[in-house]
Amino acid sequence: GNSVTQMEGPVTLSEEAFLTINCTYTATGYPSLFWYVQYPGEGLQLLLKATKADDKGSNKGFEATYRKETTSFHLEKGSVQVSDSAVYFCAPYSGGYQKVTFGTGTKLQVIP
């Protein structure tokens, strides 16, 4: 199965700062990637996905960049807000009936 390594948090940023969260994986083939966000006290929500190498998914100002040559992908946002404070999970998926593997999550704290 896949294994996933996420950068450890917490990541603390000031409002309007640039955000990058890294995620590396080992998998067979080239998986699709998914990013989920978990706000305090809630379940995970699908944030965005990218389905092919060098593709960029985007949603709510976030972008996912996928680099197959380094088996890594990154979540980025140009200007974070306090409301972006949450835990972010990456989850590669390799197709078929294979299970989705979640990273351990990266906690983001945005301070005013």
Add this chain to the structure above:
Amino acid sequence: NAGVTQTPKFQVLKTGQSMTLQCAQDMNHEYMSWYRQDPGMGLRLIHYSVGAGITDQGEVPNGYNVSRSTTEDFPLRLLSAAPSQTSVYFCASSYSKIRGHYGYTFGSGTRLTVV
């Protein structure tokens, strides 16, 4: 509102007690699964189902049972609760992966404490 509904939201059990965590979805998703979330360990898959009448084990199935008699419901049973089962439990659903995977819809979770 369409989605995944989990009940209860909070539960305290004594060691050895049994209980069932409920999960229901109204999106006609074939795939349903249970995860537990523990600090520093991310999400770990307990059991999953690819359709009514079909279930299988995930990576941490011991101490848990599941069944899937309908497409909508996927309850998780703890037969004899142990303190190691203190965790936050999430139910997630999706369309069958054979159609292509488009991401999971998660419930809001059940926070379980076993004393």
